[in-house]
Amino acid sequence: MKYWQYLVRRLAGILVSLIGLSIIIFTTSRVLPGNPARMALGALASEEQVQALAAEMGLNKPIPLQYLDYMRGLLVGDLGTSLETKRAVSTDIVYYLPATLELITVSMFLTVVIGIPLGVVAAQNKDGLTDNATRLVAFFSVSVPGFFIAIMFQLLFGYLLEWLPITGRLGSEFGSGVSRFTGFLLVDTLLSGNLAAHVDAWAHIILPALALSLAGIGQVMRITRSSMIDVKDQDYVEAERGFGLPSWLVTYKYTLKNAFIPTLTILGLLYASLLGNAFLIELVYSWPGLASYGVTAVLNNDFNAVVGVTMTIGVAFVSINFLVDVLLGRVDPRIRLAMEEAT
């Protein structure tokens, strides 16, 4: 079996698990106490009005039928209407998702470019000053809650030093100069040719992204450090050193590629978990993202929105994990070869 065949098989499995996820989420949202029609219309609406809306939304049908209706809609991109925003859930998701993805992607970028080099340096100086200092930073970043750090950042960089904006994605003065192409402001500002807005978008995203990435930086640093130390003691690394290859080449090419395998798995899990965990950071920074949209939906029993957001996060989760599998196969030929050998 070729590796791509294995991946195709994985994709089929992913589809099955997404269907499973949709059944669970859909059923849960329908059996939760509270009448969505009543929630939508408010306390003043009459019983008849509520009944009429419930019938219109199909809430009187048996749950399996409701599910089939929902899936039929899903195939054409119809996720139902949000009771809170009165817009189509799909529209809301398309609107809010890019903000969250942008935030998470920048955090992941920071996690990689800060966490991995620090882990390598710590491993090189095992038990030295740098190692102990990074260890301390890692413990701190993992143990202090992200929202607390977020608030401290706002206080320090936004309020006291006034270096960076405190909330939002873009200064109001740029609102009209940027058209929406992708929803990713860092991209849209460039596509609009507005460099000042691009810089402003960076200024807005850097604090929330850093606050969101700190815990991950700590984890990635520690994982990278310990796997670097493991790999450094392998015969092949000793041999490469022995043949007189430049030591930076041995470290960053021959050792790091092997040490990166466990780190990559962690990165995939981190990316997916940030999707759900970005909520507190989004709240602190008034970041109009999917996580805060989803939490608002849960609090208001906005069931179509809840299912929509959960499914979106689910799809993102399995896609990221699939991507990690593809990358793992690229980084570690043993995984790929083992798959090809096992028929």
Add this chain to the structure above:
Amino acid sequence: MKLDEPVAENPLLTVEDLEVGFESFDGFAEVIDGVNLSIGKGEVVTIAGETGCGKSVTMKSILRLLNQPPARVNGEITFDGTELLSLSDREFERVKGQRMSLVFQDPMSSLNPTFTIGEQLTDTAQFGGDSDTGVVEFFRRRFSGERDEARERVLEMLREVQMPDPENIMDSYPSQLSGGMRQRALIAQALLNEPDLLIADEIGTALDVTIHDQILDLLKDLIENHDLSVLMITHNLGVARQVSDRVYVMYGGRIVETAPTDELFENPKHPYTQGLIASIPRLTGDEMATGIDGSIPEYLDPPPGCRFAPRCPYATAECEQARPEMYERGPQTGVECVLYDEAVPASERPTVEETRSHMTRRPGKQTGDD
């Protein structure tokens, strides 16, 4: 590679009074206790001894592969006129990278699993021994015509080590190769930078017997063609006999006997060497010796005199008190045993048969596992 030339006149590597100890929680372990050895240019020398006798520690101290601390290394190691222990790490790396090569014990773990054979070997061919290469310099050379030349050199070397289908092997990962092929790849890698001294740690012992034999034959040819000086480390006397010119027998961190290979096998002197030779399974004979009784000394508290005394059937009170001198010392011979003092009549010196008779035996018709 003539044995009758005294090695001392033209040594490539000499080790004098090497002492290596390790700090541990239980105290200081004196592992290597005054080892002297030399390798002449073009000579193939084996250090033989059972597991734990200090062979690998000796090799690692020569190559500076021991972490200090916990290790403590004293003595003098001279390579082609340069004293190695006094060199800075950087200077040492240069000498090592350009002139010495090491073939590791286990071919399964000595190739990087995430790079193709071609990638690792071509990097070694192009940058091995150039440990000062910076990042910019690296990328400039990596993507120049020099890379293709290096690749050609690797292919040629793979052909020389009789690797089947070398073109294809270049694009394969180590996990796709058999043990014998990996061993060939490792030998090729070690020879890419034309080293003067090849250090081989238990070469081929992880392979099955027929492949092991092929590898040793190959190694013999390569030694001849590349005019290599070789330091081999092995626990297998058969290997020592097959390839080396001269053998050092090591026990408990000391060299107990050295002699040209033929002489050592025909006329082993030290009771330990005799015991080792007596333990080699023979096809004839009704019974076989199962090995020398007892085990290697405790390095934290070694026997004060001869370290072999507790296991030696001929040991006297004298042996247990003071370390014996090296007797019958010639340019290529020596034995560290009081039985070879000139005062002892030749008739009192033990033979292999006599030593065998002191050993535990069991009925023959069994094949040894070595």
